[in-house]
Amino acid sequence: MRLSPDKAAAEPSTTAGLSRRVVLAGLVTAYTASLIPWALAESAPDVDRGNFLILSALIAGREGLDNELAIRYYDALLENDEGFPAAVSAILTLVNQHRIDPLKLQAFLDESRPELAAVPRRIATAWFLGVVESVDGARVLAYEEALNAQLVSDVLMPPSYCYGGYGSWAQEPGKGSVDG
Amino acid sequence: MAEELSADFVVVGSGICGALVAMVLAQRGASVIMLEAGPRVERAQLVANFRNSPRRSDWMSPYPFSPWAPHPVYRPEDNEHLVQAGPYPYPAEYIRMVGGSTWHWAALAWRNVPNDMRMHSLYGVGVDWPFDYDELDPYYQWAEELMGVAGDGDEHPESPRSQPYPMEPVAEPWAMRRIRERLAGTYRVASNPVARNSRTFDRRPACCGSNNCQPICPVDAQYHGGIAAAAAEAAGVRLISSAVVYKLEHDSQDRIVAAHYYDPERNSYRVTGGTFVVAANGIETPRLLLMSTSDRFPSGIANRTDMVGRHLMDHPSTSLTFDADEDLWLGRGPQSPSSISALRDGPFREDYSGYRLDFTNISRVDSTTQRLLLEGVYGPEFERRLRHSAAREMSVKTVLEVLPRPENRIALSSRKDALGLPRPQAHYDIDTYTRRGAENALWHFRRIAELMGGSNLRFSDENAFANNQHICGTTSMGEDPNISVCDGWGRTHDHDNLFLVGTGVLPTAGTANSTLTAVAVALRSVDAMLPAEQGSAAEQRGS
Numbered sequence: 160m161r162l163s164p165d166k167a168a169a170e171p172s173t174t175a176g177l178s179r180r181v182v183l184a185g186l187v188t189a190y191t192a193s194l195i196p197w198a199l200a201e202s203a204p205d206v207d208r209g210n211f212l213i214l215s216a217l218i219a220g221r222e223g224l225d226n227e228l229a230i231r232y233y234d235a236l237l238e239n240d241e242g243f244p245a246a247v248s249a250i251l252t253l254v255n256q257h258r259i260d261p262l263k264l265q266a267f268l269d270e271s272r273p274e275l276a277a278v279p280r281r282i283a284t285a286w287f288l289g290v291v292e293s294v295d296g297a298r299v300l301a302y303e304e305a306l307n308a309q310l311v312s313d314v315l316m317p318p319s320y321c322y323g324g325y326g327s328w329a330q331e332p333g334k335g336s337v338d339g
Numbered sequence: 340m341a342e343e344l345s346a347d348f349v350v351v352g353s354g355i356c357g358a359l360v361a362m363v364l365a366q367r368g369a370s371v372i373m374l375e376a377g378p379r380v381e382r383a384q385l386v387a388n389f390r391n392s393p394r395r396s397d398w399m400s401p402y403p404f405s406p407w408a409p410h411p412v413y414r415p416e417d418n419e420h421l422v423q424a425g426p427y428p429y430p431a432e433y434i435r436m437v438g439g440s441t442w443h444w445a446a447l448a449w450r451n452v453p454n455d456m457r458m459h460s461l462y463g464v465g466v467d468w469p470f471d472y473d474e475l476d477p478y479y480q481w482a483e484e485l486m487g488v489a490g491d492g493d494e495h496p497e498s499p500r501s502q503p504y505p506m507e508p509v510a511e512p513w514a515m516r517r518i519r520e521r522l523a524g525t526y527r528v529a530s531n532p533v534a535r536n537s538r539t540f541d542r543r544p545a546c547c548g549s550n551n552c553q554p555i556c557p558v559d560a561q562y563h564g565g566i567a568a569a570a571a572e573a574a575g576v577r578l579i580s581s582a583v584v585y586k587l588e589h590d591s592q593d594r595i596v597a598a599h600y601y602d603p604e605r606n607s608y609r610v611t612g613g614t615f616v617v618a619a620n621g622i623e624t625p626r627l628l629l630m631s632t633s634d635r636f637p638s639g640i641a642n643r644t645d646m647v648g649r650h651l652m653d654h655p656s657t658s659l660t661f662d663a664d665e666d667l668w669l670g671r672g673p674q675s676p677s678s679i680s681a682l683r684d685g686p687f688r689e690d691y692s693g694y695r696l697d698f699t700n701i702s703r704v705d706s707t708t709q710r711l712l713l714e715g716v717y718g719p720e721f722e723r724r725l726r727h728s729a730a731r732e733m734s735v736k737t738v739l740e741v742l743p744r745p746e747n748r749i750a751l752s753s754r755k756d757a758l759g760l761p762r763p764q765a766h767y768d769i770d771t772y773t774r775r776g777a778e779n780a781l782w783h784f785r786r787i788a789e790l791m792g793g794s795n796l797r798f799s800d801e802n803a804f805a806n807n808q809h810i811c812g813t814t815s816m817g818e819d820p821n822i823s824v825c826d827g828w829g830r831t832h833d834h835d836n837l838f839l840v841g842t843g844v845l846p847t848a849g850t851a852n853s854t855l856t857a858v859a860v861a862l863r864s865v866d867a868m869l870p871a872e873q874g875s876a877a878e879q880r881g882s
Contacts, residue, residue, distance in 0.1 A: 220719040265715025283717055287708050290393045296415075297393030307708040310722050311729050315670050318702055319389055319557050322548030325537075326510035328672030332730075 199224065207244035208233055211282075214247050217254065217261045218279055219286045219306060228286075231300045235291040236281060246278045346372040346577070348868070349598050349612035351584045351627065354439025355854060356841045356861040357618025358567035358576075359485060363865045365574040367872075372610055373571060374582040374600055376408035376623070377435035382565065385442065385555040396705055398443060398554035399432055406757045407603040408435040408583050421622065422752040422764040429767035431653070432808045433620050437580050438565030440620065440808070441854060443554045445675040446534040446561045448488040448855040449695075450479050450498035452684045455849030458742075462688045464772065465742045465847045469818050469827030470863075476501055478859040483532075486562040486858065487540045490532030497680050509537045509546050512672035512700050514733070517665065519677065522790050526679050526783075528698070534562035534855070535673060541566075548672040550702050582608070585760055587615065587631040587640050587837070595640070595837045601758050614836045614868055618861070621651070621810030621843040625749045626763045628814070628824075641814075641831040641839075646824050648750055650743035650812035652848035655769055655804035657777045658736035659784035664792025666730040670702025682783070683850045692740040692776030695850045696783060703732045735787055736805070737780045739773050741848050743812050745822075769804055777804070809853040814843040816860075828867035829860070840864055 199222065203209035211233050216222050237243050250268070253259065253275075259267050268276040285291050289301030302308065308317040314332045322328050346369075350361045353375035361373045380403055388401035397414045404412060410433055411421040421431055433440040453472035458465035480502050482488075489506035508530040511519070519528040535552070536545045546560040559566065572578050581603050588597040588609075595615045600608050617624050625648035629639040641647055679696040687693070707728040711721055741747075752764035781798070788796055799805070817823025820832040823846070829838045840861035842853040849856075 218717040220717065220721055261718030262716065262720045264717055269715070279717065280712065280715070283712055283715075283721075287712060287721065288705075299391045299393050302390045307704055307725060310725055311704055314668050315702060315704060315729065316549070318395075318670070318705075319386055319549050319551040319555070321558070322550065322671055325545045325547065328512045328548040329510045329516065331513050332666065332668045332671065 199226075207247070210244065210247045210251055211236075214251055214254075214279070215282055215286060218264070218283050220261065221306075224286070225304060228301055228304060232282075232285040232291060235293065235298065235300060236285065239291070239293045243278070246275050247282075250275055250278060344372060344579075344608060344610040345612060346370040346610075347613045348372075348616060349374065349610050349614075350576075350616045350618055351598060352376075352439065352618035352620065352623070352841070353437050353564065353568045353571070353578060353580075354618060354620060354841070355441045355486075355564035355567050356857050357616065358438070358564055358571045359482075359858060360616055360618060360840055360861050360865055360868075361576045362567065362571040362574045363862065364869055365571065365576045367869050369869055371571075371576040372612065373568075373576050373578045374584050374598060374610065375437050375568075375578060375580045376583040376619070377405050377410075377437060377580065378403065378408075379437045379580050382555065382557075382559060386557045389551070389555055396709065399434075401554050402434050402436065402443065405435065405581070405603070407581065407601070407605075409756050410435045419754070420756065420762055422754055422762050424750070424764050424766045425768075427768045427804075429651070429653070429765040430806055431622060431765065431810055432806075433622065433810065435623070437578065438563060438568045441562075441564040444561075444563070444854065445552050445673075445852075446556075446563075447675055447852040448483065448486065448490070448532045448534045449851035450495075450500070450532070451475075451849045451851050451856055452497045453499070454684050454688075455847055455851070458688070458847050462686075464689065466815075466817060466822065468846050469816055472499075475856075475859055475863065478863045479855065481862050482855055482858040483534075485567075485862075486534040486855070487536055487543070488532055488534050488855070489537040491530060494529040495532065495680065497683060504532065506537045506540060509533060509535050509673060509676065512548075512669075512676055514667035514669050514671070514700055515677040515698060517663075517667055518698055518733070518791065522679075522787065525786065525790060526696075527681065528677050528679055531676060531678050531697075532855075533673070533675075536560045546673055550670050550672065550674055550700070552674040583758060583760075584619070584627060585630060585758070587617075587627065589633065589636070589640065589834065593635070593834055595834055605758055614838065616838045616840060616868070618840045620841055621813045622749050622763050622765075624839060624841060624843050625813045626751065626761075629751050630761060636833075641824055641833045641837060643833050644820050644822075646745075646815070646820075646822065648813050649745040649748040650815050650846075651747040651749055651765070651767060651810070652741040652743055652812040652845075654738045654807040654809045654848060654850070654852070655741065655773060655777075656736045656738060656799075656807055657780060657801075657804060658734055658799045659788060659796060660732060660734040661788045661791070661793035661796045662728070662731040663733050664731075664794070667733055668730050669700050669733060670704065670729070672700060674699065674701045676700050679783075682780075687779075688740075690772075690775065691779055692742075692773045693850050694740065694776050694780060695738040696780070696787075697736050697738055699734045699736070703729050707732070733791065735784060737777060738807065738850050738852075739776045739780075739804075740850050741773050742770065743815065743847060744768075744770065747812075749813050773804075777801075807852070809842065809848065811842045811845045811848045811853050814839045814841075815846045816844045817846055829864035830867060838864055838868055
């Protein structure tokens with residue numbers, strides 16, 4: 160897997176690897192370790208991007224995140240907020256210290272750390288909707304590839320894409336598609 | 340001026356009604372100039388704008404905003420083009436662009452029921468129309484054939500017809516089939532008549548089920564005013580875009596002699612003609628008439644009895660959203676396929692409003708995503724809840740009638756737009772007649788939920804009426820000039836050569852989305868503007 164930084168200073172990979180391991184070692188306990196896409200995070204060229212991938216995986220609830228999208232989202236989120244990497248790192252530290260379930264993360268931050276509360280929501284909006292807020296208004300970085308389209312793509316097409324041949328929508332949609 | 344702008348007919352507005360009127364006039368041999376305030380925009384651009392919009396659920400967001408021809412925009416902030424005077428908000432939406440507001444619609448092509456046009460004599464409320472349903476039937480047919488309406492007459496006995504729909508109904512989405520089957524025996528759920536192709540028609544393809552009727556059909560399977568405007572130009576109409584008509588000029592005999600317009604740089608032009616047709620929608624038409632003041636008409640053109648802008652009507656909606664007990668997966672096929680018509684008419688209309696019950700087939704994916712993001716639902720639970728709501732959530736809404744009341748009106752604000760023209764101002768309220776209709780619907784909402792095994796019932800707030808952008812009544816037809824602006828042919832009472840077309844001329848709103856009726860009435864008006872050589876156009880159609 161490749162994750163090339165658009166803007167981050169090019170670091171020799173060995174240095175990047177070292178610093179990443181140092182930071183991750185400081186952050187992670189067995190609890191978060193079980194949730195983290197290690198392979199993905201370790202492929203990141205620097206610690207900040209690695210942290211972003213880890214927090215993204217926790218929020219998105221899946222390890223298999225699109226690498227190209229990760230680059231685009233990270234660059235856009237960083238452009239909008241230079242404190243973004245530090246906030247991501249702080250949130251990961253909290254998740255680790257307090258063993259916060261992703262489902263409770265937003266409520267925890269809203270309650271205890273309001274200065275960080277906007278960050279998971281921005282990351283979630285990026286992955287689930289493909290939209291990143293920026294100083295000049297929001298931008299769409301993904302539509303068909305946004306997770307909310309991908310998570311239902313066995314049954315639905317994103318609106319504006321043809322469903323299929325004429326009348327294909329009259330058929331019963333696939334079985335086993337929803338929890339009981 | 341380098342060039343004299345003059346024609347037999349000058350049409351103000353290139354939306355579906357203005358464009359089709361212009362087209363027929365040109366086909367009958369007249370010279371026609373059509374003036375459109377907004378710009379030309381291509382469909383592919385609108386589709387791209389939609390996909391790139393960070394506010395996809397705001398269906399106005401793909402449509403370009405022109406500072407010289409502003410239309411209301413409410414998100415992310417209200418631009419206050421339509422000033423609200425209250426007491427109830429009237430956040431109408433429309434599009435100022437070549438082709439007008441039907442670029443963005445669900446293509447519902449309902450006919451009125453005959454009694455919609457006899458409300459006063461039958462039920463003692465509202466007004467009677469200056470003509471009856473039977474007289475409109477051939478013009479409905481003509482409109483349906485121009486627009487390409489798919490429907491099944493047998494499913495709609497409430498609106499009799501002498502000839503079949505031009506196309507069979509569009510294939511029924513699975514979700515609507517299940518709703519129809521589970522409600523059978525209690526409610527008859529019928530397919531909506533729609534200006535949407537169920538086969539190749541008029542060189543446009545059949546629907547491909549992209550579930551994007553609003554804000555923009557990506558393949559033109561759905562008819563819209565842009566198609567009408569193109570047909571008008573093909574028939575020889577000269578269309579001038581970005582031409583903001585701000586004044587109609589009259590002579591000493593009260594005949595209209597010219598329309599004055601600004602280009603985006605506020606250079607003024609004068610267009611002369613023999614007959615003038617204003618087709619600028621239910622808000623911009625009265626605005627133009629009210630702006631066109633003179634010593635002789637200090638309150639505006641066609642407004643001697645102070646009726647211009649009054650009798651504003653729309654179709655407010657209340658709704659129930661719930662989770663069915665089976666997977667339906669809304670979002671496959673067109674957005675608005677099915678309805679219940681049983682409550683559109685009856686003696687109860689003496690007391691409360693009739694209504695249609697519409698089932699939506701709009702994908703729940705984006706709305707659920709927004710809700711889950713707001714709730715901060717992350718991790719594997721997000722996927723579980725998204726799929727649950729996308730599969731199970733369904734919604735039914737009322738389409739309620741509003742009575743014509745003079746105090747509901749479009750007036751001029753003291754505030755100005757970018758060209759210095761007064762903004763339109765809405766005075767609006769939802770009366771007890773309509774509110775009682777909404778209350779009556781609650782029982783049916785609950786019954787429908789019960790039949791669908793519904794849980795997690797979410798009723799719209801009892802004082803929250805969603806607007807449907809069916810702007811009617813503001814330049815009403817009628818025989819009595821004291822309560823109307825134009826006669827049954829759309830000819831203004833005050834000016835022989837000034838006609839009005841569009842939803843504004845409809846004297847009552849009924850429970851039918853207003854476009855098809857407005858087009859049918861407009862086509863009928865063409866026969867008064869310029870009769871076909873033999874008989875009426877509707878009689879000649881197809882000959």
